[in-house]
Amino acid sequence: MRWTTAFQIGKLNLFFKVVAWFKDSARTRGYSSRVIPTSLHVIFLDYDNIVDERLKEELAFLQDLFEIGNFYVLATSEYGRHAVCIDALTLKEVKEIVDFSSCDLAFKKAPMINEFRTWILRYDKKGDRPSPKYAYTVESPYEGQNPQSIGHKIFLENMFGIKIPELKNPIGEEAIEIQEYNTWSKILLKDLEKEVKVKKT
Numbered sequence: 001m002r003w004t005t006a007f008q009i010g011k012l013n014l015f016f017k018v019v020a021w022f023k024d025s026a027r028t029r030g031y032s033s034r035v036i037p038t039s040l041h042v043i044f045l046d047y048d049n050i051v052d053e054r055l056k057e058e059l060a061f062l063q064d065l066f067e068i069g070n071f072y073v074l075a076t077s078e079y080g081r082h083a084v085c086i087d088a089l090t091l092k093e094v095k096e097i098v099d100f101s102s103c104d105l106a107f108k109k110a111p112m113i114n115e116f117r118t119w120i121l122r123y124d125k126k127g128d129r130p131s132p133k134y135a136y137t138v139e140s141p142y143e144g145q146n147p148q149s150i151g152h153k154i155f156l157e158n159m160f161g162i163k164i165p166e167l168k169n170p171i172g173e174e175a176i177e178i179q180e181y182n183t184w185s186k187i188l189l190k191d192l193e194k195e196v197k198v199k200k201t
Contacts, residue, residue, distance in 0.1 A: 027180060027181070028122055028124045028125065028126045028127075028180070028181065029122070029123060029124040029178055029179070029180050029181075030120040030121050030122045030123060030124070030178070030179055030181065031120070031121060031123055031152075031155060031176050031177070031178055031179075032116065032118040032119070032120055032176060032177035032178070032179060033094070033118045033119040033120070033121075034116075034117075034118045034176075034177055035088045035149045035151065035152070035171060035172040036151060036172055036173045036175050036176065036177065037172070037173060038088070038171070038172060039090070039091065040088040040089060040090060040091075040147070040149075040171070040172075041088070041089060041090075041091055041094045041118065041119070042084065042085060042086045042087065042088060042089075042094075042149050042152050043068065043071075043083075043084065043085040043087060043089070043094050043097055043098070044082070044083075044084055044098075044107075044119040044120075044121050045059075045071075045082070045083040045084075045098065045101050045103040045107075046081075046082055046103050046104050046107040046119075046121060047080065047081045047082075047083070047102075047103050047104060048079075048080050048104050049079045049080070050079060050081055050102075051079065052073075052081075052135075052136075055073065055081055055083070056138055058101060058102060059071045059073075059083055059138040060138060060140075062097060062100065062101060063138070063140040063141075063142060065100070066093075066096075066097050066100075067142045067145060067146075068085050068087045068089075068097070068140065068142055068145075068146060069085055069086065069087045069140050069142055069143040069144060069145065069146065069148065070085065070086075070137055070138065070139050070140050070143050070164075070165075071083045071084065071085050071137070071138040071140070072084045072085075072086075072134070072137055072156055072160075072162050072164070073134075073135045073136050073137070073138065074121075074132040074133060074134055074135060074160060075132060075133050075134075075135045076122065076129070076132045077129065081135070082121045082122075082132055083103075083138075084121065084152070084156065086148050086149045086152045086153055086156070086164070087145075087146040087147065087148060087149075088146065088147040088148060088149045088171050088172065089146065089147075091111060091117070094119075095108075095111070098119070107119070116177070116179065118177070118179075120179055120181070123159055123160075132160070133160070134160040134161060134162050137162070143165065143168075144165070144167070144168030144169060145168075145169075146169065147169045147170075147171040148167045148168070148169050148170055148171065149170075149171060149172050150167065150170045150171065150172045150173065150174055151172050151173055151174055151175050151176040152176060153167060153170075154174055155176050
């Protein structure tokens with residue numbers, strides 16, 4: 001919708017132009033960074049527009065700088081990527097890594113806005129977009145050095161078919177938190193948090 005008007009005040013001609021558009025809201029589901037039942041989090045990074053060569057360089061740099069484990073990368077679109085490291089760190093430590101990255105600015109603020117104080121990554125369809133698909137792993141020499149989330153390992157293996165090495169420092173439950181949200185208000189959650197247990201079959 002476009003609306004333009006003009007009027008004159010003395011010798012001044014004033015023009016106003018308003019452009020508005022309406023975005024369909026589509027319900028989708030995402031998984032939380034929180035490691036149940038702790039206050040620790042795994043590392044989530046969300047990139048809407050990045051080439052893989054650049055992403056691989058950045059993830060390897062973050063691994064060396066912060067001494068963190070493997071990143072598992074999922075494709076959300078042609079140039080959209082999610083990167084997940086299942087190392088379980090404090091919110092402060094994860095926030096430092098997320099802030100140091102070049103991931104989307106809005107995503108960096110998620111725990112400060114999300115009522116459950118977590119980062120969320122989509123695993124379900126989003127409107128006409130399909131579910132994310134596993135793309136590749138960026139391996140790290142620091143794999144297994146930090147505590148690692150049991151629940152996120154099981155979820156990534158079952159949901160995306162990712163082969164994750166046996167955990168050297170497992171922590172948490174065989175469960176993760178799931179949240180439903182509207183895609184246009186991704187981190188302004190209004191639905192009750194849902195907890196699902198994901199077990200190997």
